[in-house]
Amino acid sequence: MREFLTSQLGVSVVLALVIVGAMQGAVAYCIYYERKIAAWIQDRYGPNRVGPWGILQPIADGLKFIMKEDVVPHHVDKPLFILAPAIIFVVAFIGFAAIPWGGQWNLDGHIVDIQVANPDIGLLYILGVAAMGVYGVVLGGWASNNKYSFYGAIRATAQMLSYEIPMGVCILIVALTMGAVRLESITLSQTGYWFGFLPQWNVLLHPLAFIILFVTALAEANRSPFDLAEAEQELVGGYHTEYSALKFGMFFLAEYAHMITGSAFIAVLFLGGWHFPWIPWTQPEATQWYAVLAKMAVLSAKICVFLFVMMWVRWTVPRFRFDQLMRLAWKGLIPITLALLVWTTVLVYFGKPRSGWALLGNAIILFVSFAYAASGGRVTGRQRNLPVVDASPSAALGATA
Amino acid sequence: MDSLLPSLMLGAALFGLGVVGFLVRRNLIVIFLSTEVMFQGVIVTAAAFARYYAHVEGQAYALLLLVIAAVEAGLALGLVMLLYRRRDTLDAEAWSTMRG
Amino acid sequence: MIRDSDILNVDQPELTAAERFYLPQIVEGMKTTIQHLGKTLLLKKPVTVQYPEQKREMRLDNYRGLHRLNRDEDGRVACVACFMCSTACPAHCIHIEAAESPWPDREKYPAKFDIDELRCIYCGMCEEACPVDAIELTYLYDLVGRTREEMILSKEELIAIYDETASVKPRKNPHVTGYPSTGQHRKMTDNPIVEDAT
Amino acid sequence: MTAAAPYPIYAAFALGAFALYFLAPRAQRRRAVTTAGWLAAIAAGSVALFASQQAGPHTGILFYCFAVVALLAAVRVITHPRPVYSAVYFVVVVLAVAAILITYEAEFLAVALVIIYAGAILVTYLFVIMLAQQPGAPVYDRRAREPFLAVIAGFLLTGLVAGQVTAQRSGLPPPSKPEARTASTRLPPNPTASGNTAAIGVALMTRYPVALEIGGVLLLISMVGAVALSRKRIPIEGVPPPAPTLGQIGKEVEPF
Numbered sequence: 001m002r003e004f005l006t007s008q009l010g011v012s013v014v015l016a017l018v019i020v021g022a023m024q025g026a027v028a029y030c031i032y033y034e035r036k037i038a039a040w041i042q043d044r045y046g047p048n049r050v051g052p053w054g055i056l057q058p059i060a061d062g063l064k065f066i067m068k069e070d071v072v073p074h075h076v077d078k079p080l081f082i083l084a085p086a087i088i089f090v091v092a093f094i095g096f097a098a099i100p101w102g103g104q105w106n107l108d109g110h111i112v113d114i115q116v117a118n119p120d121i122g123l124l125y126i127l128g129v130a131a132m133g134v135y136g137v138v139l140g141g142w143a144s145n146n147k148y149s150f151y152g153a154i155r156a157t158a159q160m161l162s163y164e165i166p167m168g169v170c171i172l173i174v175a176l177t178m179g180a181v182r183l184e185s186i187t188l189s190q191t192g193y194w195f196g197f198l199p200q201w202n203v204l205l206h207p208l209a210f211i212i213l214f215v216t217a218l219a220e221a222n223r224s225p226f227d228l229a230e231a232e233q234e235l236v237g238g239y240h241t242e243y244s245a246l247k248f249g250m251f252f253l254a255e256y257a258h259m260i261t262g263s264a265f266i267a268v269l270f271l272g273g274w275h276f277p278w279i280p281w282t283q284p285e286a287t288q289w290y291a292v293l294a295k296m297a298v299l300s301a302k303i304c305v306f307l308f309v310m311m312w313v314r315w316t317v318p319r320f321r322f323d324q325l326m327r328l329a330w331k332g333l334i335p336i337t338l339a340l341l342v343w344t345t346v347l348v349y350f351g352k353p354r355s356g357w358a359l360l361g362n363a364i365i366l367f368v369s370f371a372y373a374a375s376g377g378r379v380t381g382r383q384r385n386l387p388v389v390d391a392s393p394s395a396a397l398g399a400t401a
Numbered sequence: 402m403d404s405l406l407p408s409l410m411l412g413a414a415l416f417g418l419g420v421v422g423f424l425v426r427r428n429l430i431v432i433f434l435s436t437e438v439m440f441q442g443v444i445v446t447a448a449a450f451a452r453y454y455a456h457v458e459g460q461a462y463a464l465l466l467l468v469i470a471a472v473e474a475g476l477a478l479g480l481v482m483l484l485y486r487r488r489d490t491l492d493a494e495a496w497s498t499m500r501g
Numbered sequence: 502m503i504r505d506s507d508i509l510n511v512d513q514p515e516l517t518a519a520e521r522f523y524l525p526q527i528v529e530g531m532k533t534t535i536q537h538l539g540k541t542l543l544l545k546k547p548v549t550v551q552y553p554e555q556k557r558e559m560r561l562d563n564y565r566g567l568h569r570l571n572r573d574e575d576g577r578v579a580c581v582a583c584f585m586c587s588t589a590c591p592a593h594c595i596h597i598e599a600a601e602s603p604w605p606d607r608e609k610y611p612a613k614f615d616i617d618e619l620r621c622i623y624c625g626m627c628e629e630a631c632p633v634d635a636i637e638l639t640y641l642y643d644l645v646g647r648t649r650e651e652m653i654l655s656k657e658e659l660i661a662i663y664d665e666t667a668s669v670k671p672r673k674n675p676h677v678t679g680y681p682s683t684g685q686h687r688k689m690t691d692n693p694i695v696e697d698a699t
Numbered sequence: 700m701t702a703a704a705p706y707p708i709y710a711a712f713a714l715g716a717f718a719l720y721f722l723a724p725r726a727q728r729r730r731a732v733t734t735a736g737w738l739a740a741i742a743a744g745s746v747a748l749f750a751s752q753q754a755g756p757h758t759g760i761l762f763y764c765f766a767v768v769a770l771l772a773a774v775r776v777i778t779h780p781r782p783v784y785s786a787v788y789f790v791v792v793v794l795a796v797a798a799i800l801i802t803y804e805a806e807f808l809a810v811a812l813v814i815i816y817a818g819a820i821l822v823t824y825l826f827v828i829m830l831a832q833q834p835g836a837p838v839y840d841r842r843a844r845e846p847f848l849a850v851i852a853g854f855l856l857t858g859l860v861a862g863q864v865t866a867q868r869s870g871l872p873p874p875s876k877p878e879a880r881t882a883s884t885r886l887p888p889n890p891t892a893s894g895n896t897a898a899i900g901v902a903l904m905t906r907y908p909v910a911l912e913i914g915g916v917l918l919l920i921s922m923v924g925a926v927a928l929s930r931k932r933i934p935i936e937g938v939p940p941p942a943p944t945l946g947q948i949g950k951e952v953e954p955f
Binding site for chain 4: 407408409410411413414415416417418419420421422423424425426427428430431433434435437438441444445448449451452457458460461463464465467468469470471472473474475476478479480481482483485490491492493494
């Protein structure tokens with residue numbers, strides 16, 4: 001038993017169990033966190049009735065989800081209706097398996113990774129899991145047999161397909177820069193220093209790709225301002241209109257789980273994962289148990305910061321219109337990321353992917369795209385494409401006369 | 402030592418299922434789904450050979466197959482949408498006017 | 502008939518360069534919201550009223566809350582059971598049963614006077630219809646009940662509400678414009694509705 | 700095993716064809732027919748399992764589990780009367796095949812399969828199925844077209860080919876040694892190498908650059924073709940749009 005527990009497999013199993021448990025709690029508290037932040041931004045108190053500072057609010061919410069009547073309307077496609085929340089929930093949680101939580105741990109002489117699985121293709125694994133995420137939304141919306149849910153599903157499909165492209169290209173940029181697709185390797189190669197004090201985090205090389213990856217993570221998690229699939233004002237809640245009780249709760253929790261996965265992923269790719277500069281415990285050489293805990297704390301803190309920014313964005317930026325959403329992806333993000341990719345490829349050819357040239361390329365591309373936008377590139381060109389019809393009554397009457 | 406046979410059988414069976422589906426079904430979309438099942442059979446076979454001969458070339462073939470599958474899906478679905486708009490049905494029999 | 506002169510053509514304003522690029526405007530907006538967040542956290546001045554503990558100051562010149570049934574100078578119920586209020590009521594929530602008045606100065610008085618506060622829409626028509634100013638809408642708003650029956654107030658309960666709020670003459674205050682007005686506020690204090698008072 | 704005719708494999712494929720004939724969508728679904736179909740399918744699977752057991756040590760229990768899942772799901776893809784379910788079952792096929800690829804140590808291929816198939820192609824299929832959806836199950840989904848001939852043409856022929864290929868295994872070059880396999884498909888583990896992924900990348904870029912480029916060009920052509928096929932008539936700037944049919948007000952529409 002002891003041997004099993006100190007082996008990589010044992011650590012992975014224990015970690016998987018711990019993470020699944022901890023994430024459910026974390027996801028529940030995300031809702032509390034979101035409500036608090038929303039309240040503060042809107043000059044309110046937020047939940048403060050259940051327990052001190054409302055700290056037990058998630059438990060009350062969870063109880064409410066469980067106790068509510070679970071309605072399965074008679075007009076739905078029952079197997080898919082029940083399957084959809086399960087899919088979205090599972091997909092949201094299996095992404096955590098490839099996140100490197102705390103580097104390596106020297107456990108009684110065994111060196112084990114604090115990671116459920118360390119596949120060669122960790123980067124692609126997360127991309128694949130994210131690709132599966134759309135099924136929950138699409139099947140849920142379709143099975144509800146309700147036109148608004150259906151519109152939500154259609155929108156979600158188009159949106160996720162579109163935003164997967166810039167997301168994939170951003171990830172490719174990181175993979176090219178690092179020459180690796182293993183998440184642990186990517187973290188490890190960000191632990192050096194420039195000029196002796198500046199951490200070699202990718203965000204300093206590719207800030208533009210970082211921002212775009214963050215934007216696409218918002219879109220993939222169906223977060224505001226990209227929550228077109230559940231636009232309450234237009235679609236009565238979109239794909240989860242017909243869901244109630246725990247099934248609705250699963251959709252709800254999955255959104256936050258997606259946010260946490262996305263944040264962890266961005267933190268690993270661009271912010272050095274568990275690495276924090278100038279602190280000896282969070283360096284790769286430190287393998288004691290307290291170092292592992294410190295690294296986990298650093299990664300969690302980075303995730304919390306990302307979550308905060310995501311919520312902050314949600315309570316600031318209004319929702320996009322659907323054509324603006326598509327325009328942003330296809331005419332904005334994809335060309336920019338492709339240009340960045342080409343630039344990175346050139347740098348890799350010259351053997352300097354991690355030099356100031358990368359930053360320079362980002363600046364140039366940012367400037368060019370800004371100049372293009374400022375020079376009159378259409379932002380809301382939809383109305384102008386329509387034929388101009390003189391709809392005034394006299395014109396109409398004149399035409400009949 | 403010999404682990405190729407089960408994989409080949411699986412590949413052949415998937416391919417055969419795809420063929421039957423292609424012939425049996427009348428829904429245009431399901432017909433194209435059947436071709437995708439055939440692709441799966443081929444991919445399994447290619448990957449099995451790659452492993453058998455300890456060579457990545459089989460996997461490289463399979464990757465190119467994926468590209469072809471993507472091309473096929475893109476075009477086929479565009480065609481299906483076009484046909485659907487013309488006749489308002491997905492029935493393949495609706496397009497049999499050229500039959501003698 | 503829509504005339505040409507009625508039509509106002511609105512041109513979409515051209516977007517500025519920063520607006521076209523989204524990012525500067527988003528940063529601008531996020532600056533605003535983070536300022537609100539910081540202010541709320543550091544200065545502790547949220548606008549929320551913590552309701553059951555704190556109560557808002559009510560405007561007495563226009564708020565229409567629970568009904569009361571007034572007493573006249575002699576302490577008798579002022580109502581003369583003329584049915585004007587129940588006729589005027591658009592929600593049909595007032596039920597009156599008239600009886601021969603025990604007093605010489607009027608013919609009838611209400612033997613029963615029930616108001617279903619769940620049906621009532623608090624429009625104040627009853628108050629306007631009343632010829633003797635017997636029914637009035639007070640500033641009370643915190644009526645709760647566990648059953649529907651509890652929410653039907655009887656004559657005794659309505660009179661009890663009058664006893665409780667007799668010092669205030671609702672909406673007979675000078676008309677004020679603007680909000681909040683000066684001097685016309687009344688600090689809401691605990692005003693429990695005593696149900697078994699007669 | 701000698702090069703004798705592989706009767707178990709023929710039997711397995713014949714049984715499978717039999718099963719499929721019963722399982723094909725038909726006008727009136729009878730429970731007995733469906734049950735017979737599933738029984739025949741199970742029999743086919745057992746015979747196939749037995750045949751491959753004869754051939755030598757099996758690849759591992761995981762392979763068989765996922766193979767069964769893939770086959771059952773594939774059967775449902777081609778027999779389910781509702782296209783959405785066909786697509787969902789096809790996702791199951793893809794995931795099972797990806798799992799099998801992982802047992803072949805082809806992790807990159809497996810994940811690429813999931814990303815491309817499950818993430819992009821199947822979502823597009825679902826999208827089109829939803830857009831072109833008809834109320835209820837139309838007749839062309841409920842009735843198979845010539846199931847008997849189709850089964851013979853497809854399945855039995857494939858079975859014959861598969862049987863012949865496996866019967867002449869002596870003609871195939873022998874497999875390489877496991878250590879050689881490890882050396883050629885996997886790079887030595889170091890912090891920046893990516894194992895199997897790098898090997899495939901090297902193979903694609905050094906041996907098949909032309910194929911890769913053609914693949915890219917094909918994708919571009921397909922994109923252009925898809926856009927051209929599905930475009931709508933849009934007024935072009937500079938060219939005046941067709942005159943608005945205002946004359947209809949007064950004829951079909953009441954003037955104000």
